[in-house]
Amino acid sequence: MRAQALHGHLDALLLAVLEQGSLHGYAIIEALRARSGGTLDLPTGTIYPALRRLERAGLVASSWSTVNGRERRTYQLTEAGGRALAGERAGWREFSATVGRFLGADEPPATPA
DSSP states (O other): OOGGGGTTTHHHHHHHHHTTOOEEHHHHHHHHHHHTTTSOOOOHHHHHHHHHHHHHTTSEEEEEEEETTEEEEEEEEOHHHHHHHHHHHHHHHHHHHHHHHHHSOSSOOOOOO
16 A cells, blocks of 8 residues: 555554554554555655654654664654544544445445435
């Protein structure tokens, strides 16, 4: 799946991944890939700018850590990020239910006679 297809949803996906706990950038990419069954294989050039945008918005915080002798920036969900994720989930449920009324049915709805 291309990054363009995720337009408007990438931030929510990143927040949802970080809901599980703090992760460094590459681990976030791997989590997206794993949770999507390999469908979301996004490049670092898509993920890191989004993480920086979320950090500037106060939804994600980062800190430097050393793992196996390597410096890595680790990202975690903030309290505001948790609230934003809850809002994204509510919006997604409403959106998917509405679109599902059109695209989810196996047969078209009956038209009035």
